[in-house]
Structures are given as C-alpha cells and as structure tokens.
Amino acid sequence: MTALPSANEANRILPRDAPNAISLYTTLILPAERLAVERLEAAGDKATTDLKALVVYARVVGYLLLFPPSDIARDALLGEVASCNDSSKPDPFEALYGLGKSYVSHIISLFKSARGKTPTPESHPSRPSFDRLQADHLQELQPSPRDHSSAKKSALVRDNFRCMVSGKVDDNSERAGLTQRLPNEMITVTQCCHIFPDALEAVSPARHGDKEQAVSSVWTFLDRFGFQDVCKELMGATAGFNPHHLENILTLEINAHVLFDRLDLWFEAVEGQPNMYHVGITSKRTHADFGWPQMVHFISHHQGLPLPNPSLS
Known part of the structure; x- marks a missing residue:
C-alpha cells in the first residue's frame, strides 16, 4: 500500500475549514505510520504479518481522512481518530491501529473477498428468430x-x-x-x-455468529458515514x-x-x-x-x- 502523503501535501488536500483534520493527520496518523514502518524495517527478515498489518492500518485511516466518501464520513472519522489520541498509554498509537484494523476487517475485507461466485452463463442450444x-x-x-x-x-x-x-x-x-x-x-x-x-444477503437475523456480526458492522459504518439513503435503498421497505x-x-x-x-x-x-x-x-x-x-x-x-x-x- 502506497505511503501516506506528507504533511504539506495533506495540507493542500484537506479542507481549510477542518483544522482539526490537519492537526490529527500530522500529529497522530503520520507518526503512527512512521513508527509502524520503523518497526517493520527493524524486524527485517523476521517481520511478522502483524507488523506489516500495522502499516496498512495506519495508512487506511490516513487515506480515509484525506479522501472520504463524503463530508459526513470525514466528520465521523475525525471523531473516531480524536478518540485514539491518548499519549498516556504505553503504545500511543495502539488505538489508531485498532481503528484501521476495524475498517479493514469489517469493510474492505468483506467487499474484497466475500462476494458470491458468479455462475457460468449457459449456452443456448438452438437459435430461434x-x-x-x-x-x-x-x-x-x-x-x-x-x-x-x-x-x-x-x-x-x-x-x-x-x-x-x-x-x-x-x-x-x-x-x-x-x-x-x-x-x-x-x-x-x-x-x-x-x-x-451478494454475500451480505446470506445471513440469518435469528443468528448472531461471526458472519452476522460482520454484516451488521457494514450497515453500521454506512449509517455513521452518512449513507442512510443507500442503506434504505438496498434494504427496501419490507423485503430486507x-x-x-x-x-x-x-x-x-x-x-x-x-x-x-x-x-x-x-x-x-x-x-x-x-x-x-x-x-x-x-x-x-x-x-x-x-x-x-x-x-x-x-x-x-x-x-x-x-x-x-x-x-x-
């Protein structure tokens, strides 16, 4: 995943009326990415999947802040990033990595890998008019x-x-x-x-397993990011x-x-x-x-x- 833009580049991308976004990006997100990269490089050949994932988590949060799907989404994300800003903890970026992980696990991974297989189209045996x-x-x-x-x-x-x-x-x-x-x-x-x-359809309201929790998270994120109309459109009035x-x-x-x-x-x-x-x-x-x-x-x-x-x- 491509490295995050510098503070100067982010300053040109982020809206002027969102000073908190610029502050959080430069004082929390970029340092979290930098530390994750340093840990990964220090591990060398012994680098674990978890160390590699931390870099991705920081960058996912950063790119979502820079290029959100809507202004409402940016506002929601800002609130979540701000809640991660706690320098009193042993690892000041643990919460931020956790936030990035939640986006990867609940949204990106589901959309990237949980799609149903597309049936092979059938050939027609004859050729009517x-x-x-x-x-x-x-x-x-x-x-x-x-x-x-x-x-x-x-x-x-x-x-x-x-x-x-x-x-x-x-x-x-x-x-x-x-x-x-x-x-x-x-x-x-x-x-x-x-x-x-279409994998989002294959859940049972009566169950509360991992699949149901994952799908519920998708709708929750969409709602918080200002896509209530999308949720209503896809859910329908009565049919689900x-x-x-x-x-x-x-x-x-x-x-x-x-x-x-x-x-x-x-x-x-x-x-x-x-x-x-x-x-x-x-x-x-x-x-x-x-x-x-x-x-x-x-x-x-x-x-x-x-x-x-x-x-x-």
Missing part, C-alpha cells in the same frame, strides 16, 4: 430481481447485452440471437457484478436487503469483474453529468492495457430498468 427470442427474454425482466439469474438477465437487457466498460458484446447473448453484433464489435464473456456483494436490485448491478466482462472485486477497478461519478463515470484503475495498469476508455456513459436500453446508483459506486 431474433425477435421471438428477444420478446421471450423481455417478458422475464424485473427492475428489482430477487435472485442472481434474474438480475443477470435484466441487467443484460438494460446494458444492451454488452460490458458496461469495454462495450464488447456478450458471447452467449449473441449466440442465442438476443443481440446482433456490428462488424467492428468484439466478443467477450460477461458476468453479473454486484457493487455491494436485496443485493440483486439493478441499482446494485453492473454487467462486466470477466477481467473487469475480477478487478472490481479486487478493488483494482472503480467508477467515479462525474459531477454535473448524470451516469457519466471516470474509470479508475490501479496505478500499475493503464486503460490501454485492457482496451478500456477513461470515461464511460451508462445508458439504460430498456425503459423501467434502472442504472447503477452513483451513491453505491
């Missing part, structure tokens, strides 16, 4: 699907049977006659990608959490899906331009490496099928 097949497919559409298969079908129609990033045509849909490919269009295999992982709602679904080719699940691909909404997004990728790669544009415009190709909610991306 294009119009009839498409009509049959349209009858099955649901704006708020309750299962993976229905979400996949509805999202494919919404996205014109193409990857939302590369624009490549879904192979199985083209084979089945559900869409027609232009001469210059490329083929790919797409998958149904959940923004909020529905990860298969189309506002939580992307149609992505396989490599894009893998990178998205690894948090190596993300979308940043363009202010003032609805459904327009910057395509973010890790610094080790370029858009040209994947044949992707730097910006994408999401379009619903079927009335009544909603696009991904920008608040979720």
Whole structure:
C-alpha cells in the first residue's frame, strides 16, 4: 500500500475549514505510520504479518481522512481518530491501529473477498428468430430481481447485452440471437457484478455468529458515514436487503469483474453529468492495457430498468 502523503501535501488536500483534520493527520496518523514502518524495517527478515498489518492500518485511516466518501464520513472519522489520541498509554498509537484494523476487517475485507461466485452463463442450444427470442427474454425482466439469474438477465437487457466498460458484446447473448453484433464489435464473456456483494444477503437475523456480526458492522459504518439513503435503498421497505436490485448491478466482462472485486477497478461519478463515470484503475495498469476508455456513459436500453446508483459506486 502506497505511503501516506506528507504533511504539506495533506495540507493542500484537506479542507481549510477542518483544522482539526490537519492537526490529527500530522500529529497522530503520520507518526503512527512512521513508527509502524520503523518497526517493520527493524524486524527485517523476521517481520511478522502483524507488523506489516500495522502499516496498512495506519495508512487506511490516513487515506480515509484525506479522501472520504463524503463530508459526513470525514466528520465521523475525525471523531473516531480524536478518540485514539491518548499519549498516556504505553503504545500511543495502539488505538489508531485498532481503528484501521476495524475498517479493514469489517469493510474492505468483506467487499474484497466475500462476494458470491458468479455462475457460468449457459449456452443456448438452438437459435430461434431474433425477435421471438428477444420478446421471450423481455417478458422475464424485473427492475428489482430477487435472485442472481434474474438480475443477470435484466441487467443484460438494460446494458444492451454488452460490458458496461469495454462495450464488447456478450458471447452467449449473441449466440442465442438476443443481440446482433456490428462488424467492428468484439466478443467477450460477461458476468453479473454486484457493487455491494451478494454475500451480505446470506445471513440469518435469528443468528448472531461471526458472519452476522460482520454484516451488521457494514450497515453500521454506512449509517455513521452518512449513507442512510443507500442503506434504505438496498434494504427496501419490507423485503430486507436485496443485493440483486439493478441499482446494485453492473454487467462486466470477466477481467473487469475480477478487478472490481479486487478493488483494482472503480467508477467515479462525474459531477454535473448524470451516469457519466471516470474509470479508475490501479496505478500499475493503464486503460490501454485492457482496451478500456477513461470515461464511460451508462445508458439504460430498456425503459423501467434502472442504472447503477452513483451513491453505491
């Protein structure tokens, strides 16, 4: 994980009306990172996983403070970081490392690794007429699907049977006659990608095990970070959490899906331009490496099928 920006750089990033943020960053977060790095380097070849993790924990807190998802999130984080500022303890940064660990354990790790496996799309054995097949497919559409298969079908129609990033045509849909490919269009295999992982659905309200505690933590963090509207949208009025709602679904080719699940691909909404997004990728790669544009415009190709909610991306 990349080292935190210097105090001078952070001073340019953080808002001027948040002097407490600058103070906590320079007097608590940066020293915590520096000490963790020194401990790691001193251990040399004997460095443990725990020592390496301390560096990550400090940096996670630092980057969240510098680039929070919202002003409300920054305010909430400031309160938590301030509560970690206790120089009377033997290890003055223990609480800060613990805060970073909670974010990694309860949020980042869950989103990065707890996604359900995407079923392999089935090939169609025959090729009926294009119009009839498409009509049959349209009858099955649901704006708020309750299962993976229905979400996949509805999202494919919404996205014109193409990857939302590369624009490549879904192979199985083209084979089945559900869409027609232009001469210059490329083929790919797409998958149904959940923004909020569908693993969040697989819990029982009657149980209080580790899985239930982890999922509860996700909703708690979202609520405290100012995403009450997102929680309401995903939870629904009566039916509970529905990860298969189309506002939580992307149609992505396989490599894009893998990178998205690894948090190596993300979308940043363009202010003032609805459904327009910057395509973010890790610094080790370029858009040209994947044949992707730097910006994408999401379009619903079927009335009544909603696009991904920008608040979720």
